[in-house]
Amino acid sequence: MKIIAVIPARYEASRFPGKLMQILGDKTVIATTYENVVETGLFDEVFVATDSEIIFEEISRRGGNAVMTGQHETGSDRIAEAVRNIECDIVVNVQGDEPFLKTEPLSQLISVFKNDFEEKISLASLKIKLTEKEEIENPNNVKVITDNQGFALYFSRSVIPFTREIFEKTDYFKHVGVYAFRKKALLKFAALPMKPLEMAEKIECIRYLEYGMKIMMIETDFVGVGIDVPQDLEKAREILNGNS
Known part of the structure; x- marks a missing residue:
């Protein structure tokens, strides 16, 4: 089984243009x-996928693997x-803007596929428990709910699940945007048009659910x-300098 990592990287970003070229x-x-x-x-190989010549040159001059793509x-x-x-x-x-991702959660994602002998899982991703009300209600935090086997049922920027009884103990989980795909599922994803739920929520992994593909969610504390x-x-920068 050949396993690669790809880091999607675009130069423009609405909230922080050029952030990937900032010095850390x-x-x-x-x-x-x-x-x-x-x-x-x-990983057997690691690539940066970008539509920016600046980022392409930055990785290439350091001896890394970079691939130019169109805009997506x-x-x-x-x-x-x-x-x-x-x-x-x-x-x-x-994610290109997550410089401190650890080995353990990546290893957990890879293990999902090594143990999936019947190839039922198209995609695996990470979730982390939310405990603060402000974080739970923040629409920038994508929430996920799963079934008893850990497969995603739905992702939303809204608070899910909705707790009808205030005394009921409910766990809330944030989706961490690190994915592991079977290549064939990824290529299938890219060939499928967006459907209404993905368009409404602006959450790309909903496309998998809308087309009936299985997403295994792994809990992490990272x-x-x-x-x-x-x-x-x-x-x-503070973390890098050991100040936090």
Whole structure:
């Protein structure tokens, strides 16, 4: 089984343009993420998929693997184009703005497919428990609910599940945007048009559910640092310097 990692990376970002080329320590954010993924030792190959010549050159000049793509609505669509002609079985999507992702949650995702002998699972992803009311109600945090086997039932920016009885103990989980795909499922995803629920929520993995594919959710306690705004970059710098 050949397992690769692909880091989708676009230069423009609505809240923090050019964030992947900001300096973190002595390297750019995207170079830091790329090198950290390589250093996990989990992957046969690691690629950056981008529509930016600036990012392509940044990775290439460091001896890394970069693939130029067209412009895409979602990271999964970008990765699908990048891997179409790459021989592999499993593709792990690592976010370019998550420079401190650890080995353990990535290893957990890969194990899902190694143990799925009947190939029932199309996609695996991560979830983390939410405990603060503000975090639960924040629409920027995508929530997920699962069945008893851990398969995703639905993702939403709204609060799910809705607790009708206030004394009822309810667990809430945030979807962590790290995915592992079977290559064939990823290519199928990219060929399918968006449907109403994905359009409404702006959550790409809903497309899998709408077309009847299985998503296994793995609980993790990993709390990453997603760099969405300049303040996140400062927090990442503090962590790198050992101040947090």
